[in-house]
Amino acid sequence: MRITKLSAEPFDLPLIEPFIIATGRKDAANNVLVRVELEDGTVGFGEVAPSPYTTGDTQATSIAAINHLRSVVEGRDVESWRTLLVDTRKALRHQFAAHSGVEIAVLDAWGKMAGVSLHQFFGGVKTEVETDYTLSLGTPEETAKSAAKAVKQGFNKIKIKVGMTVAVDFARVKAVHEVCPDADLALDANQGFSPKDAVELARRIEKAGIELSLLEQPVRRDDLAGMRYVREHCGFLVGADETVFTPEDAIRVVREEAADVINIKVAKAGLVGALDIAGIARAANISLMIGCMMESKIGLAASVHLACGLGCFTHCDLDSVYLLQPFECEGGYHQVGPVFSVEGVGAGTGIIYQP
Ligand SMILES: [Mg+2]
Missing domain, CATH: 3.30.390.10 (Enolase-like, N-terminal domain)
Structure with a gap:
């Protein structure tokens, strides 16, 4: 055709x-x-x-x-x-x-x-994925307030954007943990720290008895040695996001032992690259995260289908649609609180859009 x-x-x-x-x-x-x-x-x-x-x-x-x-x-x-x-x-x-x-x-x-x-085309492993909810940079009070609101809305996993200063970010993480002690917490520094500062922040968090499920992209994207240093000196899983756009980038992370988790985003790798990166990571015993940029339902549906189809993502960060004003668009997935379901969704991504 x-x-x-x-x-x-x-x-x-x-x-x-x-x-x-x-x-x-x-x-x-x-x-x-x-x-x-x-x-x-x-x-x-x-x-x-x-x-x-x-x-x-x-x-x-x-x-x-x-x-x-x-x-x-x-x-x-x-x-x-x-x-x-x-x-x-x-x-x-x-x-x-x-x-x-x-x-x-x-x-x-x-x-x-x-x-x-x-x-189904990607493998049909699951029909549901649960996303986290991401909190912007802000004061400890603002961050805790947003966290409490997200938990009230049904989110069980909270990702906190960090990369301000070690002291401020530590206060923010502590404030979030105080208002929602049962939530799974992850951090994303978006390359905002030096390796030493990232380790310092992680150690303060560990000492405070707070568990993190992931410390994402603590250092500059091209600083694989720095990423490995963080990984070797903190007790949390370290994730590579901006470091990995292509399958070749994923191979570099494997060779340098720079990360425990690779964050695949369709906006970085496309769907073909995402499949290749998933294969490389799985063969190298690296866990997988799926993330997003600011896609609406139209783009996000592809990531939801990929995540459900492969069923191998231990961390799921597909929350852009909660940050955007909703608009009329049918299909793609069903959304109940933090859970996306593709059960009964039509062919392709199922998106039907008529502006
Ligand atoms: Mg990220």
Whole structure:
């Protein structure tokens, strides 16, 4: 079945409240809606959630990148999606988020055409995943207040953005633990610490008797030695997020023994890269996390299907939809509190969007 059209348009979504992390502040998600149309009229939807400081792309560069890929994609056979998606990567280096949006739309179109739901295509291991809820940077009081609100809403797992100072972040973690002592706590520094400061923070937390399920990206993305130092000097699992975009990056983490967990995001690796990274991590006994950028339901559905289909993610951070103002869009998954279910969802990602 031939792909007749690939298109991309701005998709701006307001946030419920500003989202602040060590590398920047966001007030709205300036995303891109991607459509792949087949000759029988089937439409596949994808979404790009660009992040200038993480994936290195913006809404404008993503639209330009996807327009650049039109000549590679249009006229091609969707059944040979793997060959096609190797060619798109060859035709344009980098632009990770743009590639991911195209891959989601192509596989959604393929699934809809074939009558196969993507979670079944990826393996059909589970039909449900439970996400954590992420807290922005802020004062200890603000962070504790947001944590209490999240727990009240039904979240059992809380991820706290850190990377301010060791003293302030320790006070924030302690404040969260005090208001929700039963919640599973993880930290994400978004490259915000030196290796020594990351270890200092971890030690203070350990000494206070607080358990962390993960310390994510404590140091700069390219500092694999620093990451390994943190891993060897603290009692918590250390995760690589910004360090791993590609399967080659995952191999470097394995070789350098730099992390216990790799955070796969479709916005970084695309769906094809995500499958390869999952294979590498599993073979190397590295645990897997699935994360997201600021995708709406349209993009997030692909990650939910991947997480359910592979069923191998020990940490799940797919909470962007709780941070964005909701809008009309059907299918993809069912959402009950922190749990996403793909039970009974239609073919592809199941997303049906008519703006
Ligand atoms: Mg992260």
